[in-house]
Every structure is written in structure tokens, then in C-alpha cells.
Amino acid sequence: MTTHTLAERPAEAAIPPAFTEEEVAGVIQRAHDPISVVRDTATGRIGLLAGDTDVRLPAGLERLWNLPAAAPQRLGDQGFLRAHGVQYPYIAGEMATGIATAEMVIAMARGGMLGFFGAGGLPLHAVERGLDQMATQLSGPRLPWGVNLIHNLQDPGAEDAVVDLLLRHQVHRVCASAYLQLTPAVVRYACKGLHMGADGCIVQPNQLMAKLSRPEIASRFASPAPAGVLASLVERGQLTAREAELAAHIPLAADITVEADSGGHTDNRPLVAQFPTIAHAVREVQVRHGYASAIRIGAAGGLGTPQSLAAAFSLGAAYVVTGSVNQAALESGLSPAGRALLAQASIEDVAMAPAADMFELGVKVQVLKRGTMFSVRGHRLWEVYRKYPSIDAIPVPEREKLESELFRAPLDEIWRQTQAFFAERNPAEVERASRDPKHLMALVFRWYLGQASRWATQGVPDRVLDYQIWCGPAMGAFNAWTKGSFLAEPGRRTVVQIARNLLLGAAVITRAQQLRSLGVPVPAAAFDFRPRPLD
Structure with missing residues (x-):
């Protein structure tokens, strides 16, 4: 007193x-x-x-x-703020093919938050250009930023090349996503440069964040790097024996993000069920290994309103990661035409469609349905692929329809383009296609799926119906929340304004719940935070 x-x-x-x-x-x-x-x-x-x-x-x-x-600063884990040198427990996630642009990452860093550059699916020269831009503009005050590293099942060599680039440019924050298993590339990045500090603690210069949706994958990232992978890296001269020795005593990832129902690759699971399950699996690994520091667990997927952020923090999230809503931001790499489509979406306007990178496995991604026919057309390709052993086996009327409506060119011409692409990027795919006509058909169909993303980012006017825009229901929830406010206008949706409004709203809602738990009669209106311009 x-x-x-x-x-x-x-x-x-x-x-x-x-x-x-x-x-x-x-x-x-x-x-x-x-x-x-x-x-x-x-x-x-x-x-x-x-x-x-x-x-x-x-x-x-x-x-x-x-x-x-x-105070939005106090919503998450203060250790997360200290570890990454940020003011707020908030991340703009790494939307692939450069949709999470360098400009977006720079804006987030200057706003006291963390952003990850969407390197997945970009050629190396485009990734390097983004690294140079971020390093140059954020070098003065040493503001934090990061880059995505995506699991490449089709071409592991490409993953290694990205890690080479990240290490050469001294990128110290990476978000690893879409991993089904640990690869030498991701282990090499996380363990390179490990050394003992003056205080006797292990120092990990390269901070790895893993974004995942399955408990067994979380357990692998929460564990020390596999001994066999470490030994192989030492043998190849990519890690020193001392680095491998120290790696056996720390988790591979200090931050693990639980990704619920999201745009793109998703298991469509609700956060309230998924987060506690994965958090429990991570804690079990942590107790078993007796780490000196706790692994921080964040939340992603379905976060498009202050209420959803407040719920994530109440589950115990150390930080939150947004994705779909940032595609609608001015700094997004999505075209203005694509952002306009997103601004009209409701929570029902999403659907699943075949994934370009894992087409033959039947893997699907969640995409925008409103204003585009990509999902329907993608499923049509999948059904044709399942039904026929080769392109030549497709009945003439069906083939002509595909050529006129989807490809707008003969399939033989599409194969020539595809063959030239893989001859430069991954010749093994061409060699396999020469032996396996069904794989050749898959590569041709993947041409459409891949181009559909580029048409959306480039804003190709006559391909609007084919736009592939990764999107989860959070986008529709965000639109409903911002209706009638300044953030309803696509031209005023900056990534920092989106973030600050979501965070402040989550803090207000959290305080309303605290008051209710104290017995204060809190009206429903107190939980309805409306967007407002914030400095």
C-alpha cells in the first residue's frame, strides 16, 4: 500500500x-x-x-x-521478445513465392515486430536480391528479420543451396516449414556456428523456428539434432566435430509454431485442439532432455481477429503468427487484383485444391474460392491424373477441353516448356519422365498449378479465374471484423496497422476477461474492439 x-x-x-x-x-x-x-x-x-x-x-x-x-507487449512470453529483439510477440509469417516481400519484413522490423521473407518457391537469385535489400535497409539499428526455409521433397539439392545462401549472407533467423522429416540442410543451418559462451552456456548464432502441425514433427524439432545426421555433416566437412558435440545438448529449434487451419498446406485442425496437444509433446521432450531454457511455443492459423489472438495467448502461446491477412496488405507480393479478391472473402470462401509441389502424393492446399475457379480446375486435373496412365491415354474431347480452358495451348507445347524448365532446375525429373509417362503427365499438370500462383502475383488480367491464392478462413473473419472501419479499404491495409490493431484488440479483450474473472459485470460490447488508426 x-x-x-x-x-x-x-x-x-x-x-x-x-x-x-x-x-x-x-x-x-x-x-x-x-x-x-x-x-x-x-x-x-x-x-x-x-x-x-x-x-x-x-x-x-x-x-x-x-x-x-x-499492453500488447505483455501478451506473450517476454523471453521471446528478448531473444529476438522485438517489442511485440507477433510475427508476419513467410508466405511463399515472395508474397511475404522484403518490404513487408522491413516494415515489420521497423514496427517492433518480426517478419519472415517468403523464399519458398523463389529462384536463388530472387532470394539473394531479397536478402541484400533487407540487410541493407535494416543494418543500421540491427533490427531483427528472418527468412523461410521450406522442405523440398522433389529437389533436396535446392534446399541445400538455400542454406548455403543463408549461411553466406549470415542470416540468423530462419523459419522451417512444411517439414515431414529432418533433413541435413535444416540441421546444418541450426547447428552451424555453435560454440560455448563466456558464461558456460551454449550459444546458437542461427535461431531456428519450426512451423508445423503434427506432434511427432514437433518432437523431432524439440529434440537435439539426430546423431546420424550430425555425423554425416561432420564427415562431409559441413560441421565441425565441436559443433556436432554441442548440438547434442540443445533442441534443434528454440521456437516451435503450432499451425492450425491456415492458408496453403494445412491439416485443417482447430487451434484449440491442436495447440495443447503439440505443447504437451514438446514439454515431454524438454523434460526428458533437461534443457537449460524452455522451448517457446507459438500459434498460427486462423488468426484474423483480436478475439482469435486473445484466445491463442490464453492457450499459452508465447507469440502469434499471422499469414492470410497479410496477403491483403499493401506490402504483400500479391497483385492489387488478388488483394481486391481477398478483401471480398467471407469465412466460407475457401476450398482445398491440389498442391503443385506434392501433386502426385495427393496433398492439398487451402485456397481462395471466391472470384476464382482454381480449386475446381485443380481438382479436375487431379481426377484426370488418377484416371489415366498418360497424356496420350486421355480421350480427345477431354484433352481438347483441358487445352482450351486451362492450358490455352497444346499439352505437347506445355511439356516442351516444362522439360526446358526442369532441364535447368532438376534434370532428374526429365529423366524420370522419359521412363514414366504418368510422371510426365504430373509434371505437365503441375505447370498449371504453378503458373496459377504466378498469375495471381503478377495480376495477369485474363487469368483471374485461374488465380491460386493461398487463404484460410482467417481472411473472411478479418474482413467481417474490419467492415465499416478504415481497414476495410484495401488501400489502407498496411501490415503494421493490421498487426497493431490485432494486438491492441487482443490486449483489450484479455483485460475484459480478467475483469470478468474478478466478478465485474462485463458487457458483451467490451469484447468488440473496433479497428482504429494507430501510431
């Missing part, structure tokens, strides 16, 4: 307490003001008083509790 001399005695509160539902909701929404919970001693009514919690209350009021201002 604070004591005062007569000269220091606090002034009496000038603002009257709030007792009606409308007044209480208004006080809670005043995010930057601390709150006193007060009771009218005559009537027993409980209300709120905004402002300095140290002021003297008017006669007839009793102070029950004090709550600080709603």
Missing part, C-alpha cells in the same frame, strides 16, 4: 466511475488507461474508474482492485 505525507496526498478522482454497461465497456476499451475496480458502499454496485489508480476516491467508493493499461 502506498503512503503519503499531507503535502503528497493524491488528488481526488475527477472522473466519475462507470456503472452502466455502456460506460463500463467504454472504460475497458480505453486501452492506454489503467483501471480501478470500485464498489459503491451504499448500493454494493461494482464499477470501473479509468485513469491514475493512485488517486483518492470520492466518498462512498471503495477500491477493490487495480488493473494496468492494456
Whole structure:
């Protein structure tokens, strides 16, 4: 309890307490003001008083509790903020093919948050150009940023080449995504440069964050790097014996992001079921190995409103990662035409479609359905692939329809283009296709699936119906939340304004729930934070 001399005695509160539902909701929404919970001693009514919690209350009021201002900085794990040098526990995720642009990452860093460059699916020269841009513009104040490393089942050599590039450019933060198993490339990145610090603790210069959706994959990233992979890397001269020795005592990833129902590759699982399950699996590994520091667990997927962020933090998330909503931001690599389509989406306007990178395995991605026929046309290709052993076996009417509606060229011409592409990028694919006509058909069909993403990023006008835009239901929820506000306008959706509004709203909603848990009658309006321009 604070004591005062007569000269220091606090002034009496000038603002009257709030007792009606409308007044209480208004006080809670005043995010930057601390709150006193007060009771009218005559009537027993409980209300709120905004402002300095140290002021003297008017006669007839009793102070029950004090709550600080709603602070987004305190929503997550403070260790996450220190580890990455950020102000807020928020990440703009690494949307592939450069949709998470260098400009987006730079804006996030300058806004006190973390962004990951979407290197997946980009040629090396484009990745290197992005690295140079981010390093140049963020070098002065040493602001944090990161890059995506995606599991490449079709071409492991490409994954190795990206790691070579990341190490050469001294990129110290990487988000590994879509991994089904640990590869030498991701282990090499995480373990390169390991050394013992002056305080006797192991120092890991390259911080690896793993984004995943399955407990067994989480357990692998939470464990030390596999001994066999480490030994192989040492034998090839890609790690030193000392680096491999130290790697046996720390988790491969210090941050693990649980990805729920999201755009792109997804298992369509709800966060409230998935997060506790994976968090439990990670804790089991942590206890078994007795790590000196706890693994931080974040949440992603379905996060498009303040309520969803508040729910993620209440589950125990150390940080949150957004994806779909950032595609609609001005800094996104998606074309203005694609962003306009996203701005019209509702939560029902998503569908599953075949994935270009794992087409033959039957893997699907979640995409935007409204305003595009990509999902329908992608499924049509999958059905043709399943039904026929080769392109030549496709009935002439079916083949002509595909050529006129989807490919707009003879399939033989599409194969010539595809063959030239893989002859340069991965000749093994061409050699396999020469022996396996069904694989040749898969490569031709993958041409359409891959081009559909490029048409969306480039904004090709006559290909709007073929746009492939990865999108989860969070986009529709975001549109519903922002309706009637300044963020409803696509031209005002900057990645930082999106982030700050989501975070501040989550902090306000968290405070409303805290007050309700204290017995304050909190009206529903207090949980309805509306977007507002924020500095």
C-alpha cells in the first residue's frame, strides 16, 4: 500500500466511475488507461474508474482492485521478445513465392515486430536480391528479420543451396516449414556456428523456428539434432566435430509454431485442439532432455481477429503468427487484383485444391474460392491424373477441353516448356519422365498449378479465374471484423496497422476477461474492439 505525507496526498478522482454497461465497456476499451475496480458502499454496485489508480476516491467508493493499461507487449512470453529483439510477440509469417516481400519484413522490423521473407518457391537469385535489400535497409539499428526455409521433397539439392545462401549472407533467423522429416540442410543451418559462451552456456548464432502441425514433427524439432545426421555433416566437412558435440545438448529449434487451419498446406485442425496437444509433446521432450531454457511455443492459423489472438495467448502461446491477412496488405507480393479478391472473402470462401509441389502424393492446399475457379480446375486435373496412365491415354474431347480452358495451348507445347524448365532446375525429373509417362503427365499438370500462383502475383488480367491464392478462413473473419472501419479499404491495409490493431484488440479483450474473472459485470460490447488508426 502506498503512503503519503499531507503535502503528497493524491488528488481526488475527477472522473466519475462507470456503472452502466455502456460506460463500463467504454472504460475497458480505453486501452492506454489503467483501471480501478470500485464498489459503491451504499448500493454494493461494482464499477470501473479509468485513469491514475493512485488517486483518492470520492466518498462512498471503495477500491477493490487495480488493473494496468492494456499492453500488447505483455501478451506473450517476454523471453521471446528478448531473444529476438522485438517489442511485440507477433510475427508476419513467410508466405511463399515472395508474397511475404522484403518490404513487408522491413516494415515489420521497423514496427517492433518480426517478419519472415517468403523464399519458398523463389529462384536463388530472387532470394539473394531479397536478402541484400533487407540487410541493407535494416543494418543500421540491427533490427531483427528472418527468412523461410521450406522442405523440398522433389529437389533436396535446392534446399541445400538455400542454406548455403543463408549461411553466406549470415542470416540468423530462419523459419522451417512444411517439414515431414529432418533433413541435413535444416540441421546444418541450426547447428552451424555453435560454440560455448563466456558464461558456460551454449550459444546458437542461427535461431531456428519450426512451423508445423503434427506432434511427432514437433518432437523431432524439440529434440537435439539426430546423431546420424550430425555425423554425416561432420564427415562431409559441413560441421565441425565441436559443433556436432554441442548440438547434442540443445533442441534443434528454440521456437516451435503450432499451425492450425491456415492458408496453403494445412491439416485443417482447430487451434484449440491442436495447440495443447503439440505443447504437451514438446514439454515431454524438454523434460526428458533437461534443457537449460524452455522451448517457446507459438500459434498460427486462423488468426484474423483480436478475439482469435486473445484466445491463442490464453492457450499459452508465447507469440502469434499471422499469414492470410497479410496477403491483403499493401506490402504483400500479391497483385492489387488478388488483394481486391481477398478483401471480398467471407469465412466460407475457401476450398482445398491440389498442391503443385506434392501433386502426385495427393496433398492439398487451402485456397481462395471466391472470384476464382482454381480449386475446381485443380481438382479436375487431379481426377484426370488418377484416371489415366498418360497424356496420350486421355480421350480427345477431354484433352481438347483441358487445352482450351486451362492450358490455352497444346499439352505437347506445355511439356516442351516444362522439360526446358526442369532441364535447368532438376534434370532428374526429365529423366524420370522419359521412363514414366504418368510422371510426365504430373509434371505437365503441375505447370498449371504453378503458373496459377504466378498469375495471381503478377495480376495477369485474363487469368483471374485461374488465380491460386493461398487463404484460410482467417481472411473472411478479418474482413467481417474490419467492415465499416478504415481497414476495410484495401488501400489502407498496411501490415503494421493490421498487426497493431490485432494486438491492441487482443490486449483489450484479455483485460475484459480478467475483469470478468474478478466478478465485474462485463458487457458483451467490451469484447468488440473496433479497428482504429494507430501510431
